[in-house]
Amino acid sequence: MKPVDPLPKPGVHYTAPYLMNPTNPLSLNLIGAGGTGSQMLTLLARMNHAMSQLGHPGFDLRLWDGDSVSEANLGRQLFAQSELGLNKATALINRTNRFFGTNWKAIPVNYERGELENRREDVGAANLFISCVDTLKARTGIAGVLSALAKSHANDRHKPYYWIDFGNSQQTGQVILSTVGKLPQPDSQKFRPVGELPFVTEEFAALLAAADSGEQTPSCSLAEALTKQDLFINSTLANLGCSLLWSLMRTGLTHNRGLFLNLTTFRTVPLTI
Numbered sequence: 421m422k423p424v425d426p427l428p429k430p431g432v433h434y435t436a437p438y439l440m441n442p443t444n445p446l447s448l449n450l451i452g453a454g455g456t457g458s459q460m461l462t463l464l465a466r467m468n469h470a471m472s473q474l475g476h477p478g479f480d481l482r483l484w485d486g487d488s489v490s491e492a493n494l495g496r497q498l499f500a501q502s503e504l505g506l507n508k509a510t511a512l513i514n515r516t517n518r519f520f521g522t523n524w525k526a527i528p529v530n531y532e533r534g535e536l537e538n539r540r541e542d543v544g545a546a547n548l549f550i551s552c553v554d555t556l557k558a559r560t561g562i563a564g565v566l567s568a569l570a571k572s573h574a575n576d577r578h579k580p581y582y583w584i585d586f587g588n589s590q591q592t593g594q595v596i597l598s599t600v601g602k603l604p605q606p607d608s609q610k611f612r613p614v615g616e617l618p619f620v621t622e623e624f625a626a627l628l629a630a631a632d633s634g635e636q637t638p639s640c641s642l643a644e645a646l647t648k649q650d651l652f653i654n655s656t657l658a659n660l661g662c663s664l665l666w667s668l669m670r671t672g673l674t675h676n677r678g679l680f681l682n683l684t685t686f687r688t689v690p691l692t693i
Contacts, residue, residue: 431693432611434673436581436603445480447578448544451531451562452552453485453508455654458498458588460552461512463662465520471669480591481524482529485509532561540586545569545578549600550661552586556621556628557615559585563621570601582668585620586661587628588653591692595661596620596678596691597668614693619679627663653683 439446450457450464460482467476489499493508503511512527529535531551533691536544542544544565551562562583580600587594598619605613621628660679667672678691 429608429610429612430675431610431614432673432675433599433603433614433617433693434605435668435671437580439581439669440624440672442477442547444577445477445497446514446547447488447532448479448481448548448550449484449544449546450481450550450552451558452554452582454487454552454554455497455649456487456574456588456658457552458508458512458584459481459655460550461462461516461659462498465516465522466548467666468522468608469520476669479524479548481522482527483509483513483524484527484529484598486535487532496649496654530558531556531565532686533565537563545573545580547579547581549580549583550665556625557639559628561619563619566600566619567651583619584661584665585622586656586657588649591650591653591682591684593653593657593681593689594624594678595664595681596624597655597664597674598677610675617693645692650683653681656683657681 422462449463450460453461461481464479464481468481471478482566487508487584489503489508489511491504493499494501494504497508499508499511507528509526509528513524516523525676533600549562549566551559553559553562566580566583567598569578573579580636581603583600585596586597588615597617599615605615607613660681664674664676664678674691675693676693680691681687
């Protein structure tokens with residue numbers, strides 16, 4: 421009798437040990453302070469507080485954005501009337517630091533190679549990267565910087581481990597977790613450990629290019645902005661993406677490296693490893 425082939429082991433990614441028990445607060449670059457980025461900052465501050473209560477040193481966060489607050493941002497993004505004209509990163513970080521007692525930093529420029537070259541060597545390096553940007557060009561630039569940082573900071577406390585990218589259209593969006601290079605994985609009899617999760621710019625280049633082909637002009641009002649991005653698409657993605665990061669750091673592993681969301685059908689499809 422022909423033996424039955426065993427079922428394939430489910431894929432899993434084990435969290436880099438340094439994230440679970442770091443000697444210093446984890447350095448984190450949050451890139452983009454718009455619809456999703458402004459929501460993510462508040463969630464990361466809540467997560468930072470919860471982690472500190474559990475004995476973890478939390479995050480040392482830098483928020484990058486060169487844009488200013490406009491009328492069209494009010495309502496869909498987390499800005500107040502009194503913040504009109506201010507730099508987005510500066511406005512959000514000042515408010516977050518006052519509310520949560522953090523000492524996070526605002527970098528009022530876009531995260532681009534040219535801007536990084538004008539600053540001190542380690543300001544662009546971090547253990548975690550979260551990007552909330554609109555274009556393929558911006559994501560490609562981040563991918564290039566990460567590849568360089570993986571070599572220049574391979575053996576110091578700012579070694580990059582993960583990149584989480586957020587993207588959305590009016591009613592749909594995605595969250596994609598990537599590793600910066602291949603991370604060591606333990607042996608497992610139950611699971612199939614996967615140490616390398618490809619960059620979103622490598623695995624979903626065609627999808628990003630198609631989404632990037634649309635018009636990218638700024639909106640002049642909230643009503644116009646809502647024709648491009650629904651009122652709750654950013655906050656929904658931010659909550660789901662932060663849940664992925666929270667699970668990765670609390671349980672030490674993940675079976676999913678992201679998700680696809682459709683608010684029209686209220687469906688969320690996990691991207692399994």
